[in-house]
Amino acid sequence: MAATSAAMTQSAIVKICGLSSPETLLAAIESGADMAGFVFFEKSPRHIDFETARTLGLLAQDRISKVALAVDADDAALQDIIEALAPDYLQLHGIETPARVAEVKARFGLPVIKAAGVATPADVEAARAYEGVADVILFDAKPAPNAAVPGGAGVAFDWSLLRGVAAKHWMLSGGLTPENVAEAMRLTGARAVDVSSGVERERGVKDAAKIAGFLAAARLS
Numbered sequence: 001m002a003a004t005s006a007a008m009t010q011s012a013i014v015k016i017c018g019l020s021s022p023e024t025l026l027a028a029i030e031s032g033a034d035m036a037g038f039v040f041f042e043k044s045p046r047h048i049d050f051e052t053a054r055t056l057g058l059l060a061q062d063r064i065s066k067v068a069l070a071v072d073a074d075d076a077a078l079q080d081i082i083e084a085l086a087p088d089y090l091q092l093h094g095i096e097t098p099a100r101v102a103e104v105k106a107r108f109g110l111p112v113i114k115a116a117g118v119a120t121p122a123d124v125e126a127a128r129a130y131e132g133v134a135d136v137i138l139f140d141a142k143p144a145p146n147a148a149v150p151g152g153a154g155v156a157f158d159w160s161l162l163r164g165v166a167a168k169h170w171m172l173s174g175g176l177t178p179e180n181v182a183e184a185m186r187l188t189g190a191r192a193v194d195v196s197s198g199v200e201r202e203r204g205v206k207d208a209a210k211i212a213g214f215l216a217a218a219r220l221s
């Protein structure tokens, strides 16, 4: 999957996150998405159990890169997730330190996407601590300190904070939609984008038409 990182400098990479049914996974594949995200976090409306992960993992096999999203998971939990889904990437979406990211990479041998919450210029600067440790830095809206779920809320941040961002391989997320993704990519220069809420008809329920619309808009950018 190193090719995905290389491609981030060329055509746009699109990740659809929070897929939880065969129908919506197939919609993402048929729309041409590059990466499918699966959430392993019980407080999320998109959480999937291991049996569902096994089913979706087999369906996705070799047709789309599988990303397992976890939040401050310990090694035992990550091992269970990997056994069920066989992901191509791990997305760490909690407050994992650079040292923890390095440890996860070394232990499991999978590329890591590390989410970095952004609300201020200092947050963008702080994310540099993951350069050379995480394979991809995912800039997302910073969750409230007391948020039960640290992502997937459909909240955007001030995209101008990313102008001139120095990270080598990075993705943009947070409140992206079929309507705003082109503008977000234009303003930030992002060549890789990640969406969850913006392609749902209701919280936690993906919509095939919105997935196709998001892909079309991102691909034109």
Ligand SMILES: O=C(O)c1ccccc1N[C@@H]1O[C@H](COP(=O)(O)O)[C@@H](O)[C@H]1O
Binding pocket: 017, 018, 037, 039, 041, 044, 045, 046, 047, 069, 071, 093, 138, 140, 149, 150, 151, 152, 153, 154, 155, 156, 173, 174, 175, 176, 194, 195, 196, 197, 198
């Ligand atoms: O999608 C979730 O439920 C989720 C749960 C816990 C952490 C992150 C989660 N999703 C990620 O959040 C961002 C932004 O999502 P949205 O498009 O604003 O809804 C995205 O990277 C998802 O992968």
